[in-house]
Each structure stands twice: as structure tokens, then as C-alpha cells.
Amino acid sequence: MKVSEPRERLLRTATRLFYEEGINGVGVDRVVAEAGVTRATMYRHFPGKEALVVAYLEHEDAVIxxxxxxxxxxxxxxxxxxxxxxxxxxxxxADDATRLHTRGCPFINASAEFPDADGPVRAVVRRHRAWFRATLTELTTAAGAADPAATAASLVLLRDAMLVGGYLDGTDVATDFRATARQVAGLA
Structure with a gap:
């Protein structure tokens, strides 16, 4: 299926603005203007802002x-x-936190702005985190961790801390993350 170029421009623009400035701080009019499309084009591809937010988070999930x-x-x-x-x-x-996600975790950020745990935005966040944890559990199992689920849970927490701490403290925490994560995973 061919992907619409205006849809991709909308998504790229929303991804940049939502991540840099916060979702609730950026209106649809601004996304439309910066993407160079009409409101009709926006609503043809996304029935509303929440659908655009869901697409943004699904894009972030695909990046990870x-x-x-x-x-x-x-x-x-x-x-x-x-x-x-x-x-x-x-x-x-660790590289992702220093290259792409220097303003914290997009999933944590979105969750703070969308407190409805049953809404579509939080559903994307839950799916991403479940996949992330399950995949780390598979990897730690294959690597021979004594308790793969606990190791994976610790790695998830370390990633969350690295992304939030790096943004709040303005420091490169990726080096510390690498060392601690390797130690937790039994790779040190």
C-alpha cells in the first residue's frame, strides 16, 4: 500500500512538535501549518488530534x-x-537516548499528558511497554540470566531513569546506563 506523502509530512511534523514542545502545548492548526497541508487533509488522514497522537506514539514504537x-x-x-x-x-x-530522545521518554511524556488509563493514547503506551519488557525478557533468557523477568524489569526501569534523568539533569547518562545495565544483565 502506498503511503500518502501529506500524511507522512503531518506525522513527521507532529512527531517533532509533540516531542519537543509537548502534546497539549501544540495545536492542530500549528501541525497543519508547519506540515504545509490543509485541515481537510489532516482530517482525511487523522479523525482528530488524538488519532494523530496515537500515530505519533506508534511511530516512536517503530523507532525503538x-x-x-x-x-x-x-x-x-x-x-x-x-x-x-x-x-x-x-x-x-543508550545511543537512542543521546541521539533521538534527549527530552525524555515519549511514552512517559504522553502518559503524563493523557491521564485516562483506558484511553487510546495510554493503550499505545501499554502495548509498547509490554513489548519492550517481553522482548528484553526473551533476550535475557537467551543470554542466560538467572531471573530473566526480573532482569528485564530492571532494564526497563534503568531506561526510564536514563531518559528522564538525562532530560532533567542535562547530563549524558548513557555511559552510566550502559555500565549499570550490563552489570544488571550479568554482562559486566
Whole structure:
């Protein structure tokens, strides 16, 4: 299926603005203007702002999944061990926090702005976090962690802390994340 170029412009613009300035701080009119489309085009692709927010978070989810896929491809190409793959994923998560997500976690940020736990925005957040935790559990299991679920849960918390701490403190916490995450995963 061919993807609409105006839809992609809307999503790119919304992704940038929502992440940089907050979702509730950016109106649809601004997204439409900066994307260079009409309101009719916006509503043809997204029935409302909440649908655009959902698409933004689904895009962010795809970015993180892409990091995991890139690590898996690299590991397969180099015949890396499961522990090496886990180390690559940890490095990818740390790199993401210093390259793309320097203003905190988009999922935590969105959850703060959308407190309705049963709404569509929070549903995307739940799906992402469930996938993230389950995938880390699979990786830690393959790498031989004594308690893969607990290890994965700790890695999720460390990522959350790195993203929030890096934004709030304005420091590069990726180095500390790498070292601590490797230690928690039994890779140190």
C-alpha cells in the first residue's frame, strides 16, 4: 500500500512538535501549518488530534523496535552470542537516548499528558511497554540470566531513569546506563 506523502509530512511534523514542545502545548492548526497541508487533509488522514497522537506514539514504537531489529541483524551477521546481542541492544538504547530522545521518554511524556488509563493514547503506551519488557525478557533468557523477568524489569526501569534523568539533569547518562545495565544483565 502506498503511503500518502501529506500524511507522512503531518506525522513527521507532529512527531517533532509533540516531542519537543509537548502534546497539549501544540495545536492542530500549528501541525497543519508547519506540515504545509490543509485541515481537510489532516482530517482525511487523522479523525482528530488524538488519532494523530496515537500515530505519533506508534511511530516512536517503530523507532525503538527498529533499534532492536538493527541489533539482531548485526548480531546475526557477526554470529554474535545471545549475550553479545543483549549488549548490542543495551548500546542501542543508550545511543537512542543521546541521539533521538534527549527530552525524555515519549511514552512517559504522553502518559503524563493523557491521564485516562483506558484511553487510546495510554493503550499505545501499554502495548509498547509490554513489548519492550517481553522482548528484553526473551533476550535475557537467551543470554542466560538467572531471573530473566526480573532482569528485564530492571532494564526497563534503568531506561526510564536514563531518559528522564538525562532530560532533567542535562547530563549524558548513557555511559552510566550502559555500565549499570550490563552489570544488571550479568554482562559486566
Amino acid at each position: 523496535r527498529g533499534l532492536f531489529a538493527a541489533a539482531a541483524e548485526h548480531a546475526a551477521a557477526t554470529d554474535a552470542s545471545p549475550a553479545d546481542l543483549l549488549a548490542l541492544v543495551i548500546d542501542g538504547i
